[in-house]
Amino acid sequence: MRYSSIIRGQSHEFDGLVELLAKASPRRSGDELAGCAAVSETERTAAQWALADVPLADFLTEDVVPSDTDEVTRLILDGHDRAAFAPVSSLTVGGFRDWLLATATRPDAAGTLAGLAPGLTPEMVAAVSKLMRNQDLIAVSRAVQMTTAFRTTIGGAGRLATRLQPNHVTDDATGVAAAVLDGLLLGCGDAVIGINPASDSPATTRRLLELLDQVRTRYDIPCQTCVLTHVTTTLQLIEQGAPVDLVFQSIAGTQAANRSFGIDLALLAEAHDAGRSLGRGTVGQHVMYFETGQGSALSAGAHLGVGGRPVDQQTLETRAYAVARAFDPLLVNTVVGFIGPEYLADAKQITRAGLEDNCCGKLLGLPMGVDVCYTNHADADADDMDDLAVLLAVAGTDFVITVPGGDDVMLGYQSLSFHDALFLRRSLGLRPAPEFERWLLRMGLLAEDGSVLEIDPRRSGLSELTA
Amino acid sequence: MNPDRPDDGALPAVSDFWSALSRTTRARIGLGRSGDALPTRRVLELRTDHAAARDAVHTVLDVPRLQADLQTDSxxxxxxxxxxxxGSRGxxxxxxxxxxxxxxxxVLPRQDADLAVVLADGLSPTALQRHGAPLLGALRRAAAGRLRLATPVIALQARVALGDRxxxxxxxxxxxxxxxxxxxLTTSDSLGAYLTHAPGLGTTDADRNCVSNIHPPEGLEYAVAAETVVRLALCARQLGRSGVDLKADVGLDALPGNGPSVLDAPLGRD
Structure with a gap:
């Protein structure tokens, strides 16, 4: 299919959805690296005009990544719910933007959008996001309200959960415990206490799982723990009886990119079944934890679509959410500034990508969080992360990543700090997950107004955690 | 406030508790609070560390000085x-x-040698400026009588794979x-050494061996790094290839610094 538009008397042509989506994308370095970005701002808007006229139903008949060679495309098409799609089936992409923004202002927005989610494909959602301004992304994503649960409930109005990320350069038990204590005293950990291990060995993963499980049970903390290792290692550890709450895996939007991660849909299904078979959740049984990030397919050389053309990184990212939703995850987060300036060059691009990912994930029905982060070779700093964190909190993101002082000493990048979570919750009136909030109250860590008290760790009842 | 005196800036007494724990992790734990925010000292510490890292990325290599250092040494x-x-840093x-x-x-003149040595600015010209010449000196001493090193080449705005060319x-x-x-944030002047045997157009990162974290006195010492590189090069020559197979075959896993590196990842495949 060829698409075209005429801007100020000049005609612009686009060969298929792949080129149209790429050229309609807000500027980012990864698309320029892939060679699929618009060559001028005028061409970008020309593509957006053309994209606005594309019927949503066209995304069900024209592939972006070929269905005969890509199982993610087949998953998207086979799982499409025509009844759920019906309310928007006659709309164009531009009309869909208008419909979403109007819906977001209505009192029944949350129910309407939750009902619509199974009728949307990632390509439709990515397409409409490209026409949206940042405020549109925020307005629409904050209208989506849904929850998932394991030992805490993630999502829902007025809540902002946190992953407590106590990474350590040598996986030292006391050092990890010290960071866990620091985070708990600052009210963090309600989404998950999750470690990226420095060592990939199953023995280390098991030792860390047991450490976190002991801390959790000793203080009766309503939370879930996770050691973020490859899904095959987690499967092996489940078989050996290790205390696995959540099954983690990095995922991407094409079959080839997932293969570069050493996974496919069948393996994820096996892991999902194994995690659920343990029955360790108390208020829910959502057991999967997925991480994604724009640029992962390109970095694996697995970003090509129909006709061998490069697909833009935001569309591919949104396709990863279709993989996630097939396995009813507890948590999905995009690691938005981690991958480096060759994909997202600066704070403007990181901010835009964070808002897109949050909005697209939530529209597809996911419990969406963001690792608000940057590396030292990107043109961004802590002030930029403050800005993005506030925007995301307004946009109803379900959780954020938090590390001591905002400095992850193991992975070598900067994310949000525990302090940043205190700031976000107070500034925007957001509260921790309800089960975790009650525990904080029980432990004497909460003031009457719901804010986290500053107390001497030795008198907190938790200080033995590091003994 | 004096940045080098942690006691300057009067933190509350609970910091005793945290300073004991801080010996177990480099993570920034127990930073204290000013309301919900980080205390002034902590904000300035983070900003200073980030500034050093940013400067390390964007500093321009002083080529004549490096050339002079290399001549002094060798x-x-x-x-x-x-x-x-x-064309530019950006x-x-x-x-x-x-x-x-x-x-x-x-253009470069052809050389009759066993191993080319490329001194590349990479993401930290500061690291090359500081450690390039002494590491090359150590490499020459370690290679003496075992490997013939080519005249070193300085490469600017370079990634690892430029060495193949x-x-x-x-x-x-x-x-x-x-x-x-x-x-x-903690180290902005670390050098890595990437060895590639029989480099060509099809070479990928899996075909390389890496000795990372070279920045004495905190990081790996020059002599240890140089000896590791020479041993890897000799083993690769014997085996006919470098990379993942080499580590498994010659049991070099235990050598210090011979681990994965985030440099150039994740686009380093071509």
Whole structure:
């Protein structure tokens, strides 16, 4: 299919959805690296005009990544719910933007959008996001309200959960415990206490799982723990009886990119079944934890679509959410500034990508969080992360990543700090997950107004955690 | 406030509790609170560390000084300089593919040697400026009588794979690239050494061996790093290839610093 538009008397042509989506994308370095970005701002808007006229139903008949060679495309098409799609089936992409923004202002927005989610494909959602301004992304994503649960409930109005990320350069038990204590005293950990291990060995993963499980049970903390290792290692550890709450895996939007991660849909299904078979959740049984990030397919050389053309990184990212939703995850987060300036060059691009990912994930029905982060070779700093964190909190993101002082000493990048979570919750009136909030109250860590008290760790009842 | 005196800036007494725990982790724990925010001292510490990392990325290599340091250490003429296809620092950061290609019309004289040595600025010119010459000196001492090193080449706006192209021009069967690693908040002057045997157009990162974290006195010592590189090069020559197989075959896993590196990842495959 060829698409075209005429801007100020000049005609612009686009060969298929792949080129149209790429050229309609807000500027980012990864698309320029892939060679699929618009060559001028005028061409970008020309593509957006053309994209606005594309019927949503066209995304069900024209592939972006070929269905005969890509199982993610087949998953998207086979799982499409025509009844759920019906309310928007006659709309164009531009009309869909208008419909979403109007819906977001209505009192029944949350129910309407939750009902619509199974009728949307990632390509439709990515397409409409490209026409949206940042405020549109925020307005629409904050209208989506849904929850998932394991030992805490993630999502829902007025809540902002946190992953407590106590990474350590040598996986030292006391050092990890010290960071866990620091985070708990600052009210963090309600989404998950999750470690990226420095060592990939199953023995280390098991030792860390047991450490976190002991801390959790000793203080009766309503939370879930996770050691973020490859899904095959987690499967092996489940078989050996290790205390696995959540099954983690990095995922991407094409079959080839997932293969570069050493996974496919069948393996994820096996892991999902194994995690659920343990029955360790108390208020829910959502057991999967997925991480994604724009640029992962390109970095694996697995970003090509129909006709061998490069697909833009935001569309591919949104396709990863279709993989996630097939396995009813507890948590999905995009690691938005981690991958480096060759994909997202600066704070403007990181901010835009964070808002897109949050909005697209939530529209597809996911419990969406963001690792608000940057590396030292990107043109961004802590002030930029403050800005993005506030925007995301307004946009109803379900959780954020938090590390001591905002400095992850193991992975070598900067994310949000525990302090940043205190700031976000107070500034925007957001509260921790309800089960975790009650525990904080029980432990004497909460003031009457719901804010986290500053107390001497030795008198907190938790200080033995590091003994 | 004096940045070098942690007691200057009066933190509350609970910091005793945290200072004991701080010996178990480099993570920034127990930072205290000013309301919900970080205390002034902590904000300035983070900003200072980030500034050092940013400066390390964007500092321009002082080429004449490095050439002089190399001559002091090893004698011979000034090391030749090559440029990648990246035209600016900004382009280098956004386009790793250009950092892997030589600028058009680059010429280097062919050399009869076993191992090409490329001194690359990478993501931390500061690291190369500080550790490049002493590491090369250690490498010469370690190689003496075992490997013939080519005259070193300085490479600007360079990624690891640029070394493959340099080796092709020099006609050497192997190359080691000494390159500034991506700066972190705690260390902004770390060098990595990447060895590639029989580099060519099909070479991928899986075909390389890496000795990372070279930045004495905190990081790996020059002599240890140099000995590791020489042993890897000798083993690779015997085996006919470098990379993942080499580590498994010759049992070098236990050597210090012979681990994965985040440098150039994740686009380093081509």
């Amino acid at each position: 004698g011979g003429g000034a090391a030749p300089v090559v440029h990648s296809a990246a 382009e280098y950061l956004r386009r790793p593919d250009l950092g892997r290609r030589l600028a058009p019309d680059t 340099v080796a092709e021009l020099l006609g050497t069967p192997a190359v080691v690239v000494l390159i500034g690693e991506r700066p972190g």
